[in-house]
Amino acid sequence: MISESDVLRPDWSAPSRVRAFSTTRLGGVSQPPWQSLNLGGHVGDNPESVTQNRRRLAKFIGIEAGHIGWLNQVHGTHVLELTLERLKECPDADASFTREKGVACAILTADCLPVILADRNGEVVGAAHAGWRSLCGGVLENLIRAMAVEPSELIAWFGPSIGPANFEVGPEVRAAFVEQQEESASAFSEQGARSGHFIADIYELARLRLSRAGVSDIFGGGLCTVEDSERFYSYRRDGQTGRMATLVWLD
Structure with missing residues (x-):
């Protein structure tokens, strides 16, 4: 089973009703x-193993697996609003947000950057799959606009x-980012x-x-999936x- 030591919880200033964490590779049956x-x-795994792992995850966070x-x-920039009615879908999207309690936004990664957002009042949460293509394409900006909250909040x-x-x-990756934001040059180095x-x-x-x-x-950052x-x-x-x-939801 999944234990508390098997997950990473944000050290951030979100309201207490905002719940979030990232899983590791520990605690499953695959x-x-x-x-x-x-x-x-x-990814080619036994579908029953994936189903069991997702059930374990749902039990650990205390919400229904279908929620x-x-x-x-698809490494794109589309943002989906999650509601109970739409949870049976599995649409092409790289970010989601919700205002409904007990509905979790979930992002899958194995090197790409998962980003979660929450407003200071604990009324809306969102998550984005920010691989370099999605990030450069504007997935974070799209998510912020869709959440309809002042970015400073x-x-x-x-x-x-x-x-x-x-x-x-x-x-070409460096050029794509720098073309949009000159300051991005500081995030690239030829060394190594x-x-x-x-x-x-x-x-x-x-x-x-x-x-x-x-x-x-x-908040967050500083870890490396390749090294660990x-x-x-x-x-x-x-x-x-x-x-x-990486999941985020409202209690």
């Missing part, structure tokens, strides 16, 4: 190479993602990268995008692997 708490149904809003993430937290020491990208490539800090890129949008209270194979899945490290979940 066999190698997906061991053990794989929550992704699209977790899983998305079919939002609080953000970063779940675990690939760290800056291991995220090598091509020059192959010739013509860059090491990117996706945490810093997300901070810059949120700050420009007006979100100033930003005991706790985290990493697609870049392992190729075939499982997916962790």
